Amino acid sequence: MEIVHKAIRLAILVLLGLVPALILLGHWRFAAGLGCGLAWAIANIWAIGLLVNSALGPTPARFWKMLALWCIKLPILYGIAAVLVVSAKVSPIGFLLGFSLWFVLLMAVAFRSVLVSR
Helix, strand or coil: CHHHHHHHHHHHHHHHHHHHHHHHCCHHHHHHHHHHHHHHHHHHHHHEEEEHHHHCEEEEEEHHHHHHHHHHHHHHHHHHHHHHCCCCCCCCHHHHHHHHHHHHHHHHHHHHHHHCCC
16 A cells, blocks of 8 residues: 555656646646546545445445445546546546556556565
8 A cells, every 4th residue: 555655645746746837838728637637546546445445444334334435436536537528628638648647657656666675
């Protein structure tokens, strides 16, 4: 879990650094897509973490709590993603790259931790 926490911190730093730089360069629609995609990926990982911890933690959650978490994860989170992808103000390519950037950052953090541990 430590690798995921480090990757989330790195993703937030990239988000705070890259999006304003792209806006300053005049690519605001692409910056909005990249920022929304990366923020959505972070929110998705957070929701997955809540679900896993609730289901497999020391005291498993009750049915209603798990149902509430699934209601946040599936219809709300994916509904927001669908609205953002079809929005005229957000670049769909930027959104896809922002979402994919999460996996690149996660792999980089994991690779770095393997190299440091040797």
